Amino acid sequence: MLLVKNGRVIDPATETDAPRDVLLDGDKIAEVALPGRIAEDHSTEIFDATGLIVAPGFIDLHAHLREPGQESSETIETGTRSAARGGFTAVCSMPNTKPVNDNASVTRFILDRAKTAAGVRVWPIGAASVGSKGEAIAEIAAMKEAGIVAVSDDGKPIATAKLIRQVMEYCRSLDLPVIEHSEDVSLAAGAVMREGVTSSRLGLRGMPAAAESVCVARDVQLTELTGARLHVAHLSAKASLEQVRWAKQRGLPVTCEATPHHFTLIDEDVQYDSRFKMNPPLAAREDREALITGLADGSVDAIATDHAPHEPALKDVEFDKAPFGILGFETALALALEQLVHSGRLSLMRMVELFTTGPARILGIERKIAPHEPADLTIFSTTHEWTYNVNQSPSKSRNSPFDARTFKGAPIATIVAGRILYKM
Numbered sequence: 100m101l102l103v104k105n106g107r108v109i110d111p112a113t114e115t116d117a118p119r120d121v122l123l124d125g126d127k128i129a130e131v132a133l134p135g136r137i138a139e140d141h142s143t144e145i146f147d148a149t150g151l152i153v154a155p156g157f158i159d160l161h162a163h164l165r166e167p168g169q170e171s172s173e174t175i176e177t178g179t180r181s182a183a184r185g186g187f188t189a190v191c192s193m194p195n196t197k198p199v200n201d202n203a204s205v206t207r208f209i210l211d212r213a214k215t216a217a218g219v220r221v222w223p224i225g226a227a228s229v230g231s232k233g234e235a236i237a238e239i240a241a242m243k244e245a246g247i248v249a250v251s252d253d254g255k256p257i258a259t260a261k262l263i264r265q266v267m268e269y270c271r272s273l274d275l276p277v278i279e280h281s282e283d284v285s286l287a288a289g290a291v292m293r294e295g296v297t298s299s300r301l302g303l304r305g306m307p308a309a310a311e312s313v314c315v316a317r318d319v320q321l322t323e324l325t326g327a328r329l330h331v332a333h334l335s336a337k338a339s340l341e342q343v344r345w346a347k348q349r350g351l352p353v354t355c356e357a358t359p360h361h362f363t364l365i366d367e368d369v370q371y372d373s374r375f376k377m378n379p380p381l382a383a384r385e386d387r388e389a390l391i392t393g394l395a396d397g398s399v400d401a402i403a404t405d406h407a408p409h410e411p412a413l414k415d416v417e418f419d420k421a422p423f424g425i426l427g428f429e430t431a432l433a434l435a436l437e438q439l440v441h442s443g444r445l446s447l448m449r450m451v452e453l454f455t456t457g458p459a460r461i462l463g464i465e466r467k468i469a470p471h472e473p474a475d476l477t478i479f480s481t482t483h484e485w486t487y488n489v490n491q492s493p494s495k496s497r498n499s500p501f502d503a504r505t506f507k508g509a510p511i512a513t514i515v516a517g518r519i520l521y522k523m
């Protein structure tokens with residue numbers, strides 16, 4: 100038994116924002132009550148959450164754990180330790196591993212590794228096409244049987260309208276969301292950042308915002324045709340968000356996520372420093388503004404990190420040559436607090452929703468602090484001051500533009516299935 104005492108429970112699913120004690124019994128929540136009302140005996144372990152927020156376990160819809168195949172950048176073990184530090188109790192792992200997770204045996208391998216790492220829950224995402232090559236559809240039904248929670252060819256878009264139509268029809272019958280890395284590759288070819296005044300000034304090849312939004316438009320149309328659930332990954336452009344809004348107004352099952360780097364940084368922050376290189380690239384100031392508005396008004400459904408570790412040997416090269424992607428787990432909550440809550444743009448309740456109920460709904464599950472529910476909790480402070488030092492990260496990689504940034508607010512403890520996996 101673990102009793103989390105005197106915390107402020109914020110749970111969007113039950114619309115609770117009040118002091119509560121939460122008793123965990125094994126891997127389930129046993130009781131939720133007013134402070135001091137739960138009987139404790141000598142065998143009850145106590146976690147004092149005075150002054151802290153107690154939220155349902157955070158879920159990250161978008162992470163690259165790099166195993167199998169790229170273990171010099173990350174493993175399931177190091178990645179999930181980093182996730183636990185970031186307050187995440189579950190992470191969805193993208194299929195662009197080596198080999199690609201396009202069949203049930205790779206899915207099972209990932210789940211086995213996650214079990215021995217014995218930490219944060221890992222929910223694999225299966226590839227939409229064989230090898231994510233955009234030609235033949237992958238063995239989606241067999242992967243679902245093995246445990247995938249969604250499909251995606253992330254890293255790139257599902258190659259053609261014909262293929263994504265087929266994937267959507269399949270996923271609709273299997274009740275799986277299709278997660279799309281929205282990019283028109285002909286518009287994005289050769290680009291290393293967003294096209295605009297800054298890319299001209301730096302002399303770097305840029306991709307226009309439309310490289311993202313024309314793909315979103317295509318996929319929204321195909322959602323209407325097939326009835327499948329479309330989830331737009333790492334949405335970065337205002338024009339894409341307008342497509343998603345239009346789809347939602349029509350009642351189409353379209354959702355989207357935004358990353359902390361896209362709602363924090365802009366293209367002007369790019370200064371030939373490869374830690375600022377990701378795909379989609381950092382966008383314009385007005386795109387960032389639109390994202391924050393969308394996070395507040397419900398047009399954006401979830402915050403996802405797109406945690407994308409690359410070992411220093413790969414990433415510490417010229418901007419043009421460096422791979423896309425940055426670390427994400429350990430700074431996500433602090434950036435959300437800084438950009439969204441402390442700035443007065445979002446309530447704490449709404450921010451918690453974007454890390455918990457929002458992503459859960461996209462996966463078709465529930466997350467709440469109530470009896471019989473999984474004992475997954477994220478406990479955090481909104482006031483703790485700290486400085487991020489990427490060299491102390493359990494991740495194998497160091498590619499963060501937020502190294503040495505000072506924050507107000509941090510994850511304090513991460514509890515999965517009743518076990519404290521991380522405690523500050």
Ligand SMILES: [Zn+2]
Pocket residue numbers: 253254255280332333378379
């Ligand atoms: Zn992507």
